[in-house]
Structure formats: structure tokens, C-alpha cells
Amino acid sequence: RKIQADVSIALAAARPTRKLCFLLADSCSLDRIKYLGIALPIKISPACPGLNLLSAVLPIRAEAGEKIVVNIIYSWEVPDQGGRSLQLPPDTHWYPFSPLPQNYTCTLNVITDESMRVLGPGEFRGVKPAGTRVCNQWTSDIPFRGIHMAAGDFLRTARPTEPPLEVAYPRKYLNQAKAIANYCEELMGFLAEKLGPAPFPSLNTVLTDNPQPLVSSSFYMTSISAGALEQLKEENPGKDRYVRQYKLLAQSLAHHWLKDNLAVSHPRERWCLEGLAEYISWLAVEAKYGKAIREKFLLEARERILAAPKISLCKGANIAGGQLPQWVVDKAGWMLWICHCLAGEAFLPSIRENLALCRGTAPAPAEFFLSLGKIAGCDFSQVYKAWCQSKNQLRIEVAAARNFQAEDGQWQLVFNLINS
Template identity: 25%
Template sequence: MSRSVRLVPAVAALLVLAVTGTACDSGARGAPGGSGAGDPYFPKAGNGGYDIGHYSLALDYTPAGRRLTGTAVITARATRDLSAFHLDLSGLRVDSVRVEGEKARWSRSGQELTVRPRAGLSKGETFLVTVRYSGTPRTLTDPDGSREGWLPTADGALALGEPVGSMTWFPGNHHPSDKATYDISVTVPKGLQAVSVGEQTDMSTKNGRTTYRWQAAQPMASYLATVAIGRFDITRTTGPHGLPVVTAVDPGQAEASAEVLAKIPEILDWAEYNFGPYPFSSAGAIVDRPRDAGYALETQTRPFFPGPPDVSTLVHELVHQWYGDSVGPASWRDMWLNEGFATYAEWLYDEDNGGPTAQETFTSLYEEGPDDIWAFPPARPSGAAHISDSPVYQRGAMVLHKIRRTVGDDTFYDIVQGWAAAHRHGTADTADFVRYVERKAPGKDFRTIWKDWLYGDGKPAHA
């Protein structure tokens, strides 16, 4: 996410009246899975007892009535014996739930859709869940005033999901620790387009409606999924090593966006040199109207921008593909591993392209930066509403610069490239990073960096 335009939200408190679905035989073995993943800032996000491997989402949306009809086929594996399990789904009406093709009992309470299969699920068992749902998807207003979830636009809709907005348009395990591959099909009135993540695999029109099919073949956290519906100028080019680059731009933003979006291949090439091989099978961008959202977001393979981005914001969101998307946070407490890396990449890009050096940027922030940089340590945000405040971005980048100064450039780039490779398509937390740095630079003393810069309160006494 771009630090210059948004503070990432805390989850809004939502309450949905409990609804009970089709009654089926109970007597399932095991115990219910957890109704949350235990995140320190979003305890109800995600669920326990299973891992999702794949989502197949079939969506049908009519902007005129803002009506969404969806079918989610979820492939999951039980990590314990389960008599029931939870899915996150905010709003929308559940029409039916099946597990392994059989009707299942289900109930609703808040964002929890509790599913009780006819027979229990054994630890290690792979199972299919099919949820049919419909209604008007919600836009969530977060405590910091930003909006996420399903956002109606002038000519369609936009789905943005950090941290929990994806649960407004499909049921799932909505915590960054559970990644999956995706097939997403979106049917819209003829004349509109539907852009998503990964690669477009098909498009067909029938009875006045067009279906667009997209596939994300590499694992993705649900908050990084997106659908943009509307009218777009779509351009297909190539990046490093023939990488497909797909940009979708609102026609009204096309002229102003053209010059900066043309830099995507060059920026990806620069990023590969610094951070290692690009981790996905396509790249690109979505540019919609400035009023459609108030922030940029690193949606996987195809970052979203509200209006034409500047170069720094484009660099930030593209480098997130390495740090934040491929190497994901184990919990929302670890956001600095996303935003500190992407912010430091801006500093490095400036340094390599005639701008201030990273040291000059660091010194300027330390000596003249706003006081809010020191409001809390980057590894301990002061609550869910603050996981994308300035300390997570700017002070997080300062931690990386301190590491660079301690180990020298050769070892530093070994660290950042190795970190991206070691956790490619996985998740990691701050403790993992600390251990990794210390292992890659034996004999170096990082105690002051960890104590004063990563975990310490207030402005460190010495730069």
C-alpha cells in the first residue's frame, strides 16, 4: 500500500443476524475449528482448523442494481479433526452450502459463517466446500475513515481487501497467513470489462453478458485479490524475460497515466537486479478514477491506483510484489515487513536515479521528520487502526538502512534477496527476519538496532 495516501484500517464492527441453513444430520466427529486465526490486531479474521489451497469464484454483477451473485468452490485441507468450521463472510445472503457435494448445516453470526458437515472431517482430509450467495456487497468504513470491501464506482465496482474487505465479496479464510491459488470469473453486462489478478484465460459473451476469466497460479493472500469492473483501456506489453504486463486504465486517466506506466518494465528490471527474480507470472497495474478509492494497494500482480501514480508510488507498489505479496506477513503485527521494505525501495530507486541517497533521506527524516515517525516502534503498532501509520513505513525503512550501514552493501543485498527467496510465496514474522539477518551476518552486533529502532519507544538517541 502506498504510505502517502492512506492509513490501513482496522476492521469495522459488523453484526449480522444469525441465520440457520438447511438442517442435516449432525453427529460429526472432532470439534469445531476456531472462529479466528488469533491475529493480535484482528482476532476474528481468518479461522482455525483448516488450510485453503484453492478458490474458484464465479461472480455475476449488475452495477445498475448493485447486485452480486456468487458461487465459491473452496478446496481445503483439515489440520485437525473437525465437526464444524468457520468461513469469513460479511453481509450478503447465503443461499446454500455443500461439503463434498452434500448439503451442510450452516449458521451466521457477525462475519462468521459456521458450516457443519453431515459427517465430520478427519485431520489431513482434503474437502470441497461450495457456497452459493447473493445480495448487495458491502463497503466497510474503517476506524481511520478509509473505505474497503466492495466499492461502487461511476461505471462499475472495485474490490479492495486490506485488511479484511475481501470477506464482503467472497467467503473464505481471510487472514494473510492462509494463501491459496485462485480462479476468478466475473460476468458483467456487455460493454463493461472485468479485470482481476494473474492472467486472463478466457472471455465469452452470451445473452448480452460477458464473462471474463482470470487465474492466479501462485499463492495469494485473500486481501490481495481484486476485481475492477468498468470501462478500461487495456494494454498488453512485456517486461523482463518476456513477462506479460497488463495495464487497465480508466479512459479518463489514460493520457495522464501513459508516461509513468510505461516505466513498469524498467522498474521491474531494476527491482530484479536488487531483490531477485520477480515472483509471479504476470505484472501490470489498474488505474481507476481518483474518487473511486483513497489509496493505492499492492493487489497481487496488478497493483491498484486511484488516478495516475507518481513514480515513487509505482515503485512502492511494484516492490510489494516481492515484500508483502510473495513474502507475506504472518500477522498484521508484521506490517513493517511489507511497508518498510517497499518504502526503502523508494529510497533506493531515488539513489540509483539521480535523487537523494538513502543516507540523505535517512538523515533528513531523523533530523527534520515529523514527530509521528516516533509514535511507536515499527514492530509494535499501537493498535489495529495504526498498522499503516508513519512508523511502520518510514521508521521501518530506517531499520533496513541501519542494517545496511552495519553489514555493508554486499551483505545487505544478500540479505534482502535471500529473504525474498527463502520465504517466496510464504509468510514470515518479525522474529523470523531478526533470526535471518543475524544468521546472514555472523559477528555483527544488531542489538542496538533491534532494541532502539525496531522495538524501542520514542526517537533513538543516536542516528
């Protein structure tokens, strides 16, 4: 499938400049960048694996605060995904973006065959004729980041959640879609209780017929391929696959509160948000299926951590390009589990309060744990040093154990917990 794009970007100059820079997937072929109808001189250079840096020079200098509108025209070939559905998640970098934390409104117009249903960010504004085809329009007036689009021969089902939830699916996946919708309805309530009110006005969960195992999320949408569900079925026979599916949905939906909502100053700092989504998914599984199932996920995560390179969590997150290594997410989840054990019942209310203070931008991980500890009444600084900045894995030993009788006559047990 070949896709042609004509993107209009409105931005304000932070300081006087003649140079504009954008990042775009290197699979995209740039035609031109226009300003006031004039084609600008451009330079294309590799930025990092999978991304090109597009540099354009304005004919005159833009002053600080001046509004600039440019048009970027480009095209690309979407590899055959093995089904009729098409999904374009933000992490494929199919649209021009800035390396700085993003926050923008968006209007998305998609011209396609009349038989295709298009899903995009924000509110659906309807379908208009476009020659022999039709134009679907989606608009978000709320600033967000991460443009996510899906198209296919979809049906849909809705659930009476707050905010509204819809699940789109190909007809042949009706049973799977109903199960996913029921799970998502449960999880929306659970996540609101643990993380606070949903930051998004609506949510679409899309099941595509792509046979490859792909799961992606953005502020407004989660897309799950049929291949991802089939992989869970093959690797987890019997009822266990439903537990895994529930955990997958819990983690994906938690991202809408966390990494898809809160900007980070650098990609290496997103491990904290992804680790929290992982940990919340363990709690969701425990709430539905019991403590033993949650402990099973903890043990599986520990095995992956022990099998990983013996480097610090911070270094593992820093060298990662694109998706974080699973062991980094696992170790972050384990760290939050330790903090929960230390803080007890104060932990989850502290998480909610800490997130409420973020206001669209996540603090650096060290600041997050410092603030979390203050709210919970615990000092997590040593936990952060031992679990994030050191090479220690999850080889935990109890040392220097001793007991004594307190003034009230109660016996107390004291010991050192060593993570090596």
C-alpha cells in the same frame, strides 16, 4: 452496484472435524453454505471490526486429509465509487478466506456487460456468452493469496518486461497511463536487481476512474485510482508530483515481491515487509532523481515518527487494525536505512539472499534481522532492540566521541550513537 457471488471452495481437513470456519466482510449478506447439495447449519458472529466469522457444521465428520468442497452463496452492495470502474482489492475481504496464512489456486468467473473489461488473478482464459451478458474467466494454477479484481471500460498498453507487464486504463487517462507504464518498466528492472527475480508470472497495473484516493496491490495486480494521482498533483505542485508518483509506484510494485508474496504468521509481523517496500522506494527515487530527493523522504518520515505516539514499533504494529499507521512503516524504513549504513555494500545482496531463503513465508521480524545480519556480516540485534522494542524515536545524539591512531598510522574516530 449489487454483486452476487457463488463461491466453490475445495479444502482438505487438517484433522478430524465437523466444523468449517471462514471470514467475510460484514457488508456481505450470506444466503447459504452448501455441502453435497445440502444447506448446512450456519452461525454468523462478529470477528473483528469489518469482519464476520462464518461457522458451518458438516452432516458427518470429515477425517484428516479428506477433501471437502463447499459452496458459499452471498451478495453485497458496492458503494458508488464515483466512476464507471470497479475495483475489489483483497483488503476489502469480499471473498471468504481463512485467518491462517493463505495459499490457493483460483478460477474467477465474472458475468458482466459486454462493454466491461474484467481483470483478475493469473491468466485470462477468454470470454463466453452468459445469456444476454458475457462471462470473463481468469485462472491461476500457481498457488497465491489475495484475490484482486477490477472491471471497467479499459484500454491497455504493454511493455516488454520479464515477466510481462500490462497497464489498463480508461481512454481519458491515456497520457497518465503511458507515463505509469514507462515508470513501471523502469522499476521492474530495478526491483529485480534489488530483490531478486520476480515471483509472479505476470503483472497488471490498473488505473481506474475512481475519484477517491485508493491504491491497492496483490500478487498479480496493482490498482491506482485517478483520485490518488489527483491528490499527488494537488499536494505537490510542479515537477515534485512526478517524483511522488514514481515513489508511489516503486512502493506498490515492491509489495509484489514482499507482502503480497510472502505470508506472515500474524498480521502484526507484516511491518517488516512493508518497511522494506518503503525503503526500496527511497532507493528507487535516489537512483532516478538523486540523493537529495531520497534524503528529503527520509526527513519527512522522521517528522512523522516524531509526531507519532511514543510507543514501540512492535506495539504500534500490533494495535493496528487493517492498514498499518504510516509512522510504523516509516520507522521500519529508517531501521533498514541504519542497517544499510552499518553493512555498506553487503546490505542489498544480503536482502536478496535473505528473501531467497523465505520460500513463500516470511520469518518473524526478529529472525529476519538476525539472518540479515549473519549474511551481511553485521550484528543487528542491538539495532532491533533499540528501534523495534523500545519507545525511542529518532532523536539521535552522538556521545562519547574520541579519536585514536591505529597501528597502521591511520586515525580512527569512535563514538556512541544514541537513539532516544
